[in-house]
Amino acid sequence: QQPVQSPQAVILREGEDAVINCSSSKALYSVHWYRQKHGEAPVFLMILLKGGEQKGHEKISASFNEKKQQSSLYLTASQLSYSGTYFCGTEVTSGTYKYIFGTGTRLKVLA
Amino acid sequence: NAGVTQTPKFHILKIGQSMTLQCTQDMNHNYMYWYRQDPGMGLKLIYYSVGAGITDKGEVPNGYNVSRSTTEDFPLRLELAAPSQTSVYFCASKGGGHSGANVLTFGAGSRLTVL
Numbered sequence: 001q002q003p004v005q006s007p008q009a010v011i012l013r014e015g016e017d018a019v020i021n022c023s024s025s026k027a028l029y030s031v032h033w034y035r036q037k038h039g040e041a042p043v044f045l046m047i048l049l050k051g052g053e054q055k056g057h058e059k060i061s062a063s064f065n066e067k068k069q070q071s072s073l074y075l076t077a078s079q080l081s082y083s084g085t086y087f088c089g090t091e092v093t094s095g096t097y098k099y100i101f102g103t104g105t106r107l108k109v110l111a
Numbered sequence: 112n113a114g115v116t117q118t119p120k121f122h123i124l125k126i127g128q129s130m131t132l133q134c135t136q137d138m139n140h141n142y143m144y145w146y147r148q149d150p151g152m153g154l155k156l157i158y159y160s161v162g163a164g165i166t167d168k169g170e171v172p173n174g175y176n177v178s179r180s181t182t183e184d185f186p187l188r189l190e191l192a193a194p195s196q197t198s199v200y201f202c203a204s205k206g207g208g209h210s211g212a213n214v215l216t217f218g219a220g221s222r223l224t225v226l
Contacts, residue, residue, distance in 0.1 A: 002153075002170070032214050042215075098167065099215065100156050101146075102153070103153050
């Protein structure tokens with residue numbers, strides 16, 4: 001039931017790009033992305049509400065494909081500050097408010 | 112605004128003891144959640160609440176209890192603590208409206224060790 005993220009971990013050099021995927025066995029009605037720094041609470045990055053929607057925030061963008069029950073997070077020209085663990089989050093079933101997270105992807109950006 | 116406040120930040124518990132982790136939010140959010148995060152792992156939903164007096168189980172509810180007597184407070188009780196409950200516990204809240212349009216605001220976490 002928990003969305004599966006891939007890859008589990010990735011190491012980048014500054015300036016390189018990365019893609020993090022979130023796949024669900026159940027229908028996705030909305031997807032949220034969070035980043036968690038070591039020893040801190042997760043922090044909201046962006047929200048995707050409609051199928052096929054793509055949103056961006058500076059050099060971080062995301063897409064949401066309802067049909068494939070997938071969302072992807074794109075990090076371009078990565079910076080040291082992008083290091084952390086990324087989680088996708090979603091409601092188990094629309095309207096239940098039972099909110100769960102994907103398995104997580106650890107991202108490390110090296111100088 | 113303080114947002115979501117959790118206490119205590121750190122606690123060491125002996126096997127078999129019980130304790131309550133406190134969570135308070137001042138944003139008038141209806142929806143509140145408790146997650147646990149084991150070292151190097153993801154966030155697992157323990158319990159959640161959609162309003163005062165209404166709670167429901169998450170993915171890993173065994174060994175825990177919750178109550179929601181007010182909108183602001185959502186305490187998590189550990190009964191008969193076991194080493195497997197050693198974890199970081201996060202409380203979060205979410206506003207109402209279109210369910211998908213509201214995101215979680217997290218507390219800073221409570222790090223619990225059971226010895």
